[in-house]
């Protein structure tokens with residue numbers, strides 16, 4: 001890369017998507033290697049666990065029984081972080097009062113769903129083929145579509161499809177929500193207690209901070225660059241540079257972003273300007289499923305372990321101004337904590353909490369390692 | 384509290400110090416208690432460990448030998464995240480070029496120190512009396528003073544003192560740095576591998592993001608409120624409300640802030656407007672040592688365990704505009720991950736990384752529990 005020197009000196013990199021900085025200390029990777037070397041592990045979980053609240057046909061905490069589903073299945077979280085209905089909170093607004101200035105709160109309602117990725121208790125996205133991930137992408141699309149504001153230009157998008165609909169049985173939400181956060185926590189290192197492959201979908205009346213921050217930056221860029229998309233321009237640049245690419249297909253680019261905080265952080269970016277899941281046709285959805293399969297398999301191959309991460313999709317808000325919707329560029333983040341092996345992880349603590357995020361290996365080094373991790377899932381070779 | 388209803392409904396709270404929001408879901412604390420109940424543990428570490436690179440008289444990685452220190456001792460980190468000297472990086476500035484816009488980096492130099500809190504391998508701040516913590520506060524003050532820009536109004540502050548100077552042997556830094564981050568990572572849960580009580584001090588040419596964000600908010604508040612301090616006003620308000628106070632003495636207020644992200648997060652705030660450590664006289668330094676002792680002892684008593692946390696001091700930048708220095712209000716953050724017991728922790732993952740931080744128990748509930756945890760350190764009663 002032209003900035004070869006950045007491989008050796010400590011420097012800060014700018015994240016234009018959040019408008020924040022991070023500290024990179026590549027010279028620290030020359031420290032003596034003290035991390036443990038773990039041996040490859042086989043997954044020994046059963047295909048079906050009678051005690052799992054996500055396996056087909058099982059009973060859940062509140063007494064409901066899961067259907068005998070064959071690919072994916074959605075239900076309202078029994079312990080939702082936000083509820084559809086609750087008592088009202090209307091604080092008196094008095095801008096002269098210190099309380100209204102420094103003790104500000106606003107009520108939030110919303111709905112939280114759980115979405116399984118497969119009926120098998122012992123599989124993960126890394127074990128699934130793109131074809132098997134496609135129904136998950138379809139389910140995400142259906143759930144997003146079902147919550148879109150009728151006033152959004154996205155509500156009118158109707159692409160021809162040959163895919164059989166997933167046909168989620170979703171009760172209509174009680175209110176129009178502003179944001180939908182689709183995400184997955186995978187692995188005990190990410191606080192996930194159930195290995196059954198699943199993700200979550202939280203919708204809420206407020207626009208969460210991270211989404212709001214990215215929207216501000218995307219709107220600003222679009223305004224200052226004649227309507228161009230920040231992430232569209234970024235994807236173009238990365239395809240020219242070829243320094244941080246992990247994988248690509250016709251629709252998606254997978255990169256370790258220039259500003260990655262987590263050691264092996266990646267971002268799946270739509271090459272064209274797509275605002276949300278409903279903007280993708282059948283083939284593009286398949287390409288998205290392939291990109292997810294490529295990321296998760298490479299992660300598992302990297303340290304020959306079931307790689308923990310949090311992932312999430314950022315797209316247009318369910319309800320927003322035309323400007324907000326048009327400035328949104330579809331992408332998916334993967335934030336994995338592992339650093340050197342199945343047991344040596346990065347902690348976001350101390351300096352990162354008090355001052356700013358810090359990393360040792362560069363995103364270029366991380367991308368090179370993930371590029372080399374393609375091929376068969378390591379577990380399949382152990383069998 | 385007047386906002387009793389916030390005990391039952393999900394809501395967002397605003398953090399005026401960062402200009403960000405967080406999601407509070409107090410109804411989730413009504414979930415069945417599934418956390419483990421741990422029994423009280425005694426610390427069984429030796430007072431001196433011949434293999435510890437922080438114990439008095441021991442050799443460190445790079446061959447230096449620690450002095451036989453009696454309270455605190457400072458040295459330059461053998462694996463610093465930033466270095467004093469490195470090759471130069473001067474990217475060509477070309478604002479029309481996508482690279483200069485989307486692949487931005489800047490060089491950072493600085494110096495990283497390690498500072499021990501006690502010669503004893505098996506003590507923590509929670510075990511120390513305010514009188515024993517005072518030398519740590521003095522050492523922090525000396526190190527801050529030694530790095531201050533000679534142009535800063537803070538460099539001229541010289542309060543009468545009766546305390547014996549710590550007399551750190553610090554080589555003068557090669558450059559004028561902009562920011563000093565004093566912090567501690569305590570416990571394996573925070574990635575800290577050495578139990579010997581110690582903290583770190585990183586100085587750097589850049590103003591880190593978190594510090595920059597708080598400075599922007601403090602300057603804005605000061606400007607909009609006739610020169611008042613955001614945290615000064617906030618401390619006054621909390622003393623009136625008496626809902627989130629954990630402890631106070633003449634100089635400091637300890638609260639679970641209205642906008643706390645971590646379950647038992649606390650902030651030590653100077654009641655008066657103090658800009659930095661050098662603004663405190665002897666008595667105020669003792670009060671600060673007492674506040675630290677009160678926080679850390681209560682933490683350990685809460686779940687009868689050595690409580691992990693990251694803590695850090697935010698004060699005026701080493702070098703800055705008069706406006707930046709005057710807007711800075713001295714405070715210390717404690718971010719502890721434990722939620723329900725010694726082993727049940729909160730993870731900042733998934734929704735918090737993709738959307739916004741979320742908590743279940745309210746800061747008011749957390750403050751009430753910490754208020755009740757005063758008294759003798761639980762370990763001393765086991766002996």
Ligand SMILES: [Zn+2]
Nearest residue numbers: 214314331333
């Ligand atoms: Zn994003």
Ligand SMILES: [Zn+2]
Nearest residue numbers: 597697714716
């Ligand atoms: Zn602060």
